[in-house]
Amino acid sequence: MSHAPAYDPSNIFAKILRGELPAHKVYEDDRALAFLDIMPRCPGHTLVIPKTPARNILDIDPEDLAYVHKIAKTIAIAGKAAFQADGVTIQQFNEEAGGQVVFHLHVHIIPRHLGVPMKPPASAMEKPEILAEHAALLRAALGQ
Template identity: 75%
Template sequence: MSATTAYDTNNVFAKILRGELPAHKVYEDDRALVFLDIMPRAPGHALVIPKAPARNILDIEPDDLAYVHQIAQKVAKAGMSAFGADGVTLQQFSEEAGGQVVFHLHVHVIPRVAGVAMKPPASEMENGDILVSHAAKLKAALEA
């Protein structure tokens, strides 16, 4: 695949943006959406996506990329507070060879506790009640 591969308007995150699929939303404005990963690698694992259609870092407009990272920083700070984290891991994958699975740009923001390993990627679907609780904690920290 090349950097010019077309954006697929039917990817799962585009469907979430259109309200066709549910998500545990924690933040939304006119340019970005933040929601919890349903297979979190650690408690509070959130995804920050632009509302602009962008396959990945190779085709997103620079201003939209900068904005996504500004929001990722806010989410990282809130996640540190909400989940008593000692650090944070940010990940972004572009194209299949780079590890991308959903082809809408997204940044993983994962609060980390010292000495606790992350779960493997896409390894275990989280209980819905736990996701609701984690979403409420992260949303409250973002609004504080």
């Protein structure tokens, strides 16, 4: 049985958690952070990450995973309301073969509209002013 590589604290999400890189934050508490994807597949595309250093579902503590998904549900409800979406896509990838690109566990929350396809992954950077506007809509929907 092969073991996953160790957590790398130089990953982009660890840098966001440490305040070394900016992010359009939507929600934060002592255990989780939610922020907008800078290359959204649909408006309101948000990432929820644990504050604990976990590479992915294969190494995260089950309690931390449950907490991330609790916040993911809250963000999904807010995103559906904020963007008048018809539904929500939730994705979570593990290891390179599973589609994971950033090796800090993260859950994608993507508000969806019927008949509107998602953009391809990592296809286009969104303008910072649009992301700021979308973050404000989500924070308002969360009552923040």
